[in-house]
Amino acid sequence: MIGVYGGTFNPVHYGHLRTALEVKELFGLQRLHLIPCRLPAHRGQPEADAEIRMQMLAAAVADTPGFFADRRELERDGPSYMVDTLAALRSELADDTPLLLFIGADAFAGLERWHRWQRLFELAHVVVMTRPGFLHGPLPDFLRQRLADDSRLLSDAPAGRIYFQPVTALAISATEIRRLIAAGRSPQFLLPDRVIALIRQHQLYQATTDQ
Ligand code: ATP
DSSP: OEEEEEEOOTTOOHHHHHHHHHHHHHTTOSEEEEEEOSSOSSSOOOSSOHHHHHHHHHHHHTTSTTEEEOOGGGSSSSOOOHHHHHHHHHTTSOTTSOEEEEEEHHHHHTGGGSTTGGGHHHHOEEEEEEOTTOOOOOOOHHHHTTBOSSGGGGGSSSSOOEEEEEOOOOSOOHHHHHHHHHTTOOOBTTBOHHHHHHHHHTTTTSSOOOO
């Protein structure tokens, strides 16, 4: 099984890294591709440019076996659509290798607005990472028909299911980290020291205009 964990990673922090490690272990992933988006399709342009976000991510996961900082969305023109990313990855894998797309509950709430969202399920399973105790509301027919109530169902097919996986939610957000730095406060212990060193080196987030 191969996993995909996308995000803006502006910057990557322990909220991302801890959940990434948990799902890697829970699903016994051979490899988890962490993929920063070049142009976020669903939000404003983040402040740190894509290359630096990529550098921070690569520094954060350099020593973690099975984690792969994947720059494929940076190499593509136009908006970063997950469906294109999964199609590219799928073409590199054996047809029967399960591919798991991990998304947060916040991203799941907007899933039906993603470009060609139903096609995602031809390419991968979708695993929604939830807080313990999270109950999803009524699902549209398309998702209800694909709901897996046991994670073992995900290894039986290369794609096509949706599964809800509780993970440890650390109360860390990139927005809050950018705010702290802009306010001259230390972000230490919220993200790896190597990422903090890169933030200092590139003087990122000194003044933040987003929320
Ligand atoms: P921002 O504050 O800029 O919105 P973010 O910290 O939410 O950023 P993203 O890069 O947008 O980070 O998130 C990528 C993925 O990581 C999303 O699916 C999101 O749900 C998940 N994620 C973000 N923060 C956490 C956290 N503290 N714990 C678990 N998952 C998280």
